[in-house]
Amino acid sequence: MTLEKGFEPHLAIDNVAITGRDIEMLRAIAETGSMSGAADDLGRSYPHLQRRVVELEGAVGSLTTRVRGGSGGGGTELTTAARNLIRQFDRLRVELAGVTTVTxxxxxxxxxxxxxxxxxxxxxxxxxxxxxxxxxxxxxxxxxxxxxxxxxxxxxxxxxxxxxxxxxxxxxxxxxxxxxxxxxxxxxxxxxxxxxxxxxxxxxxxxxxxxxxxxxxxxxxxxxxxxxx
Missing domain, CATH: 2.40.50.100 (RNA polymerase II/Efflux pump adaptor protein, barrel-sandwich hybrid domain)
Structure with missing residues (x-):
């Protein structure tokens, strides 16, 4: 896995560029508990969002897991790999913002x-x-x-x-x-x-x-x- 710096933060993994838009999508899935809910919140089409998740998973592995049953009727959660990806992206964004002094x-x-x-x-x-x-x-x-x-x-x-x-x-x-x-x-x-x-x-x-x-x-x-x- 390599991290590439540019004017717009992105992670480059197996020739797949993961951008802030992708991280926003993962956060929306975590917050809404479903891909359809994330699509609604972000104003994106569900098929397009689902395809993008599949593309990313081809490079980094499983990003979501289905949770079935319960009072809420189940839903979608992020995997540990997805949460680590979000943290990596945030750390890269901090670096690109020009933070020179870290306490x-x-x-x-x-x-x-x-x-x-x-x-x-x-x-x-x-x-x-x-x-x-x-x-x-x-x-x-x-x-x-x-x-x-x-x-x-x-x-x-x-x-x-x-x-x-x-x-x-x-x-x-x-x-x-x-x-x-x-x-x-x-x-x-x-x-x-x-x-x-x-x-x-x-x-x-x-x-x-x-x-x-x-x-x-x-x-x-x-x-x-x-x-x-």
């Missing part, structure tokens, strides 16, 4: 269990999975703001995400530019974490100061070093 949030903790290069670290924010050097016990975990994904508490996106670390907090500050936004989330009295997202994502999540939100990130994106204290 790092630091969380202190103590290693309580090891799993090879990864370890479980007990922190004030809760137990986190991180990459920890051998023999280190008291550590500082650094997380880049462009590696942090924000999701609404209890949302389907949060339930299906593959990101191992999920911290519930409250938005305390929003610094918005033309296309890029830095969101500060207070996890506890002494732990804060920042996330860089697009203005589109901010609007979709409906975030404002005081909003509850989940800050999620991969264990491989959490890098621990021995504490200096």
């Amino acid at each position: 790092e949030s630091v969380i202190r903790g103590t290693v309580i269990e090891r799993h090879g290069e990864l370890a479980t670290v007990e922190t004030e924010a809760g137990d986190l999975k991180a990459r920890v050097p051998a023999e280190a016990t008291d550590v500082e975990i650094a997380i880049r703001s462009d590696a942090v994904v924000l999701v609404a508490p209890g949302s389907e996106s949060g339930a299906h995400t593959s990101l191992r670390n999920q911290l519930v907090g409250t938005v305390s500050r929003i610094d918005a530019g033309d296309r890029i936004v830095t969101v500060r989330v207070d996890i506890s009295e002494s732990v804060t974490i920042e996330s860089v997202i697009t203005t589109e994502s901010l609007s979709r999540l409906g975030l404002k100061e005081g909003s509850d939100v989940v800050a999620a990130f991969k264990s491989t994106a959490a890098r621990a070093t021995p504490s200096s204290l």
Whole structure:
């Protein structure tokens, strides 16, 4: 898989260009719970939307799955691959917007269990999975703001995400530019974490100061070093 930068963000996968229009389509499917609902919301024809989903799946694998039965009568959900695709696209858009300075949030903790290069670290924010050097016990975990994904508490996106670390907090500050936004989330009295997202994502999540939100990130994106204290 290769990522190609241009004036208009797109992902190039096996000669298939995935654009913002495709990402908008996937988000609409997730929000409406069906391809027909997504087509209606976006003002597109259902056959055209369905064909585009099939084209994309030929390059990246399954993007949707059918859910049958239940009080809602079933519907369509995004797969983990589709949600990862959305995150990749958002990260590329952040890069193209000219973000040159990416902050790092630091969380202190103590290693309580090891799993090879990864370890479980007990922190004030809760137990986190991180990459920890051998023999280190008291550590500082650094997380880049462009590696942090924000999701609404209890949302389907949060339930299906593959990101191992999920911290519930409250938005305390929003610094918005033309296309890029830095969101500060207070996890506890002494732990804060920042996330860089697009203005589109901010609007979709409906975030404002005081909003509850989940800050999620991969264990491989959490890098621990021995504490200096």
